[in-house]
Amino acid sequence: MMLFKLSTRNIRKSMQNYLIYFATLILGVAIFYVFNALGSQTVMLKVSSNTEEIINLMNEAMSVVSVFVSVVLGFLVVYASTFLMKRRKKEFGIYLTLGMGKTQVAKILVIETLLIGVISLVIGLLLGIGISQGMSVVTANLFEADMTNFQFMVSTSAIIKTIIYFAIMYVIVMALDVIIVSRAKLINLLYAGAKAQKNHAKNPVVCVLVFIIAAILLGTAYYKVTAGVRTISDFQGLGIQIAKGIIGTFLVFWSVSGMLLAIVKRCRRFYYKGINSFSVKELGSRINTTVFSGGIICLLLFFTICILSSAMAIRNSMNHVLETCTPVDVQVSKLYSYDAAEDYDITGHNVEENLKSCDIDTSKLTDVTEMILYAPEEIRVGDFFGKAFAESGSEDYFKEASMETMHIGDYNAFVSSFGGTTIDLAEDEYVILCNYGEMEPRYNEGLAEGQTVTIKGKTYHPKYSTCVDGIVHISNSGVLLVPDSVDMSDCDFWYDIYSANYNTTDQTEVDALNEYYSDAHFYKLQEAKTEAALDEDGSYYSMNCETSKRLRDNSVGLTAMIVFIGIYLGVVFLISGAAILSLKELSEAADSKEKYRILRRIGVDEKKIRHSLLAQSGVFFAMPLLLAIVHSVFGMQTAMFILTAFGRGGLLGSILLAAAVILVIYGIYFVITYICSRKIISE
Known part of the structure; x- marks a missing residue:
């Protein structure tokens, strides 16, 4: 009982x-609960069977990510506990001097850790339960679900x-604390407070040279991941730039400490x-230090800024893609394949008959509209690239690939529906239509x-x-529109x-139709019928049916998974960085x-002392953030290049939203630290 009272008094005294x-x-408990409670929250949402499968997959992914998050938080808890142990070594030395045994001191530590753990768990779970209710609304919005x-x-x-x-985590912390106390010598505990971390002076000239080397490393890495990003052809090349960064x-951090004093001294x-x-x-x-x-x-x-911004940008980009790429309720694509020596006569084989x-x-x-996309041998994708791209060795595939081509009349009939x-063409x-970034x-x-193109002798x-943001099918990576007068009769379909x-x-009725055209029996029946469509000339066709609802569900599911995992990891990294600082x-x-x-x-008043502490804390917190922002300016350009696969738009708003989240959490830690x-x- 006495040890329990002493433990509670110690916690109050060292608050x-x-x-x-x-x-x-x-915060760790709350975040961990919120993202692991998503599975239970989504049970209440009224969604389609396809969306339900995606939600289940997302919940499984969150469980895997939670293992990694628990490891990160575990290291953070151990680090924080080690800091507290260093601050209290003299206190433990006094306990031993007054006659306490190491076993009793260890018991005090165990009791304190249990009390802190229980209090943190209770408050964190209550906070997490409250936040998770709001997260349900976010989830329903992402999946366009009914919240009745x-x-x-x-x-x-x-x-x-x-x-x-x-x-x-707490068991590991208790074990480490007990080991530290049991192995510590009394003299080291008593004089722990007098042992400040050694601070070796650095030669300013060496610091300047190191800073120049750091600037060269960062500058070349920045260039490679932005203007020179297309010269990075594999993960090894990307890894080199990451290592340089x-x-x-x-x-930079090693050199700045030595340069700071030398530079400021000149400003007398x-x-x-x-x-x-x-x-x-x-x-x-x-x-x-x-x-x-x-x-x-x-x-x-840096990882936090990029992860949060990218996750939110993907959400905005996918919304743009869904708005522009799903203009009709259902679309059936019939893809033709050919024997190299033969052509295929499509007469009598339109999609509706199939x-x-x-x-x-x-x-x-x-x-109903139906349009034909041709594959003319004389027109290649690379023919339409600029000189810089056309001369690049990485574009060899595009120099061989045929350009998807269609008549302007077919396209206009489709968009009119x-x-x-x-579009009017002379x-x-x-x-060129393109919505693939x-x-x-x-x-x-x-x-x-x-760039001109020659078709059957005519230029x-x-x-x-620039390209036109038109739609023919999802992820339209380039379709050439030509006048109706262009003869395509001898071209492959x-x-x-x-x-x-x-x-x-x-x-x-709409829900029933979506289920009908997306149901597995449609594909099984179609597969059985179209396998017999192989003609004597060696050509055949395969069919694929997509509804706008199915495309939206799949895209929204992928987006939600990326957004949730991105926010999860981003916030955990942010908490970890701010807590360590x-x-x-x-x-x-x-x-x-x-x-x-x-x-x-010596007479310095309290106001100046507090102002000095505030300035030191402000610069100390600002330095890592400012350098991380510089990294992110270039890193996000690389992210924009990668995110073009998901569409375009929304990156600026995503960065601003991510910045607001970072400033709030980072600012809370700064204020608490200063106080x-x-x-x-x-x-």
Whole structure:
């Protein structure tokens, strides 16, 4: 009982030390619960069977990610506990001096860890349960689900999982604390507070040279992942740039601590004003002793910015793709394949006849259009690229691939069926449709150069200097539109695309039609019928049916998975980086208490001391964030290049939203750290 009272008194007395520890544990528990409770929250949502399968897959993915997250949080909890142990070694030494045994001291630590763990778990779970209700609304919005059955819900399985994972962390922490106390010598415990971390002065000239090396490493890496991104052809090349970025980051932190004092000393008016000289030396000392942790924090913040921004950008980009690429309710694509020596006569083999031969009901369809995409041998994809792309060795595939080509009349008939914008072409003009971001700049460069194309001896010029964001089928990576007068009779057929809308607006009937055209029996029946479509000339066709609902469900499911995992990892990395930085700041404040006592003795007022501490803490927190932002400016350009596979748009808004999340959480840690540091130096 006495040990329990002593433990509770110690926690109350050392609350300024435990505040960051408490905040980190509570946020960790809450985040862990929220994302592991998604499975239970989505049970209440009314969704289609296809969406339900995607949600189940997402929940399985979240379970796998949670294992990684638990490891990250585990290391963070151990690190924070180690910091607290260093702060309290003298206290434990006094206990031993007063006659306590190491076993009793170990029991105090076990009781304290259990109390902190239980309190953090309870508060964190309550916070997580509250946040998870809002997360249900976000989930329903992402999956476009019906929330008529929504109710306040607590996930028992998520609570049990959270308790188990964090209980394991606490057991490890208790074991390490007991080992540290049992092996420590009394003399080392008593004089632990007098042993400040050594701070070796650095030669400013060496620091400048190291900073130049760091700038070269980072500058070349920045160039390679932006302007030179197309020269990176494999993961090894990308890995080299990542390694240069990591090494450059650590070298920047190593060099800045030595350069800072030398540079500021030259600004004599500033350096000798008030206690600025003290503040600058203290700040240089802090940076000097946190080179490794500062680099790690910077990289964690960089990953956080990129992960959060990219995850949210994918959501916005996919929304754009879905709005533009699903204009009709159902689309059947008939793909032709050929024997190399033969052509295929399509006469009498249109898609509607194929559907009827497969006993597929088309009576509920209206606004039916059918268009043919050709594969002319004389027109290659690479013919439309600009000089820079065309001369690149990585474009050999495109120099051989045939360009999808169709008549402008077929395209205009299709877009007219859903109120789209038609295009007028002169007899010597062409247009390229493209909504696939990675291909668009290649075409645009060629179009801007006025790239011409020759078809059967006649030359055609581009109508526009850029691609048209038109739609023929999903992920349209380039379709050439030519005048109807162009003779394609001797060209191979590539696609026969059959598009239609439902002739009803009744939601029950629409749902039934979506299920009918997406159901597995449709594909089984189709496969059985079309396998017999192999002709004597060696050519055959295969068919694929997609509904806009199915495409939306699949795209939304992928988007939701990426968004949730991105937010999950991003917030955990952010908490980890901010917590490590806070603990280092508190440790430095504890080591500098005597210096602040001396300042008070020589007459420095409390306001100037607090202002000095605030400036030091502000710069200390800002440095990793600023360098992470610089990294992100270039890293996000690479992310934009990669994200073109998902569409376009929404990146700026995503970056601003991610910045707001980072500033809120990072700012909370900064404020708590400053308040706790101020209490420490006032002891």
